[in-house]
Amino acid sequence: MSGVVRPPGTYPGALPLLGHALRMKRNPGSFLLELQSGEPVVRIRLGREPMYVVNDPDLVRDVMRRPDAFARGGPIAERFRQMFGNGLGISDGPFHRRQRRLILSAFHHGRIADYVAVMSGHVEDKAASWRDGQRVAVHEEMDELALANIVRVIVADGATLDRARFMAATAVVLGGLFRRMTGAGAVFTRLPTPGNRRYREAEAFLRRTIEAVVDDYLATGTDRGDLLSKMVLARDDDGRPAMSDRQLHDEVMTFLIAGSNTVSNTLSWAFHEIGAHPDVERRLHEEVDRVLAGRTATYQDIDRLEYTRRLITETLRHRTQGLFQSRVATVDSRLGGYHVPAGAVVLYSAYALNHNPRIHADAERFDPDRWLPERVDPVARGAFLPFGTGLHGCLGEGLSRAELTVSLATIAARWRLVPVPGHRVRPKPAVTMPVNALPMIAHSRGVGSRADGLAVAREDPGHG
Secondary structure, X not given: OOOOOEOXXXXXXXXXXXXXXXXXXXXXXXXXXXXXXXXXXXXXXXXXXXXXXXXXXXXXXXXXXXXXXXXXXXXXXXXXXXXXXXXXXXXXXXXXXXXXXXXXXXXXXXXXXXXXXHHHHHHHHXXXXXXXXXXXXXXXXXXXXXXXXXXXXXXXOOOOOOHHHHHHHHHHHHHHXXXXXXXXXOHHHXXXXXXXXXXXXXXXXXXHHHHHHHHHHHHHOXXXXXXHHHHHHOEOOOXXXXXXXXXXXXXXXXXXXXXXXXXXXXXXXXXXXXXXXXXXXXXXXXXXXXXXXXXXXXXXXXXXXXXXXXXXXXHXXXXXXXXXXXXXXXXXXXXXXXXXXXXOEEEEOHHHHHHOOOOOOOOOOOOHHHHOOOOOOHHHHHHOOOOXXXXXXXXXXXXXXXXXXXXXXXXXXXXXXXXXXXXXXXXXXXXOOOEOOOEEEEEXXXXXXXXXXXXXXXXXOOOX
16 A cells, blocks of 8 residues: 555544543534544544544445454443343454354345235234324334334244333433443443433343343244244254354344334334425325335335335435444554554444535435435445445345335325424434434324324434
8 A cells, every 4th residue: 555644633622531522422413523524534532542533434434344454342332242242233253254154044035025024914003003193102103113023033922022111121221322332431330320220220121031032942942933043043063052042142132122223213213204394205105105005015015115215215314323333443554544553443423424415415404315326426325334334234234124114115005194293303312313202193094184294393403
C-alpha cells in the first residue's frame, strides 16, 4: 500500500475525565451524525477510553469484512457478551465460523419458506383479533407477533413460554445495555439503584427461561423440527455433541432477542410512518389490494410486493435498529490514509451513515422510492448495512425480510392503522431504539372514510 499514513485527529470538545461520554449519553444519534462531517476516521474518548470512529462507508465495510484485523471486542462488545454470552451475534474467529456452518442450513430458502408459512398463520390470527374502531397498542401487538414467530422457528412448542414477561424483561435488558454502552464507566451499574435491580432481575429471568427450554430439549433428545433441535442433535466427527449446554443457551438467547426485538421495532416504526404519510399509505394499500385482495400474504407473494419491500427498506434506513458497534484492531492496521494501532477500539455507526445528507439526499425525509433501482445511488446502497456484511453478516436476513414483508402486507390488506391525535412518538433509549409507545386506531378496510385517517401524530424529532 502506498501513500502517507497518519494518525487520526482527536475530535474537539472532550471534557476532563469524561471525554465525549456526556455528549454520547445525552444524544448519541446527534453526536455520531456530527462526527460524519469530520474526517473519515477520527478519535474520541468515552471516559478515558480512546475510540477510533470510522465515518466513511467504504471504510466501515472494510472493517466489517476484515474480522482477522478488526475483531469483535472493546467495552461495547464486552457489555453485549456479558448478556448474550458467545452466541453468533458476538463470537469471532474460527469458533464463529464453526458455529455459523452448524446453523447455516437452518436458513436456506426452503426452510425460510416453511417458517414463513407458520408466520403467515400468526399474522392472520393477529389481524383477526382486532375490532373495527379499536385503539390498538401497536408496539405491544408487534412485540407479541414477532416473539411468537421467532419462538416457532427456534422452539416448535413454545406454549409454555411466558411471552409477555419475556418481552418486558427483554426491553429492560436492552435499555440497560444502552445506558451501559453510552456511559463513561461501569461503576454506576454496580450501585443498588432501582434501575440496576430491575436490570439484574430481568437478566436473571431471561437466563432461567432459556436454561429451562434448553434443559428440556437435552433431556428428550428428539428432533422437533426446529432450530434448537438442530443445534442439540448436531455432532462432531467423533460423535460428541457439537455444542456445549452453555453454547446452546447463548445461541438461543441471541436468536430469541435479536430475532424478535428488531423485527417488532421495525414493524412498529413502519406503521407509524404509514400513518404519518397519506401518500405512502395509499400506495401500500393499492399494492396489497392488487396482489392479495384481502387474503393473507405468503412467501410466494413477496416478489410481487415491490412497494411493500421498499417501504420496509426505507424504515430500516430511517429508523435504524442500533446506533453503533465496536471492533478491536488485532494488528497495526491502515484504514484509508489513517493508521489504527493494534489494540485500538474501532467504532462505527449505521445510524450516522443512514442519516448523512451527503450519502442520502434529503435524509430526514421518509421516501420508499429512494430505493427504486433507477433512483438508488451506488454510494447510498453501499452505505446501507442494516444486516451487516461479510462473515459477520446476519444469518437471518432473508428470514427477517420475508417476515417483515408478509406481516406488513397482511395487516395493511385488512386494516388502516390511524395515529391517535396528539400522541408524541419518539425513540426509546435502548440498544435497538424501539418506539416509546404507538397507540393507533384500527379501521377495517372499506369502513369509514379516508378523512378519518389524516390526523398525523406529532413526533419528537430527537433520535436517542
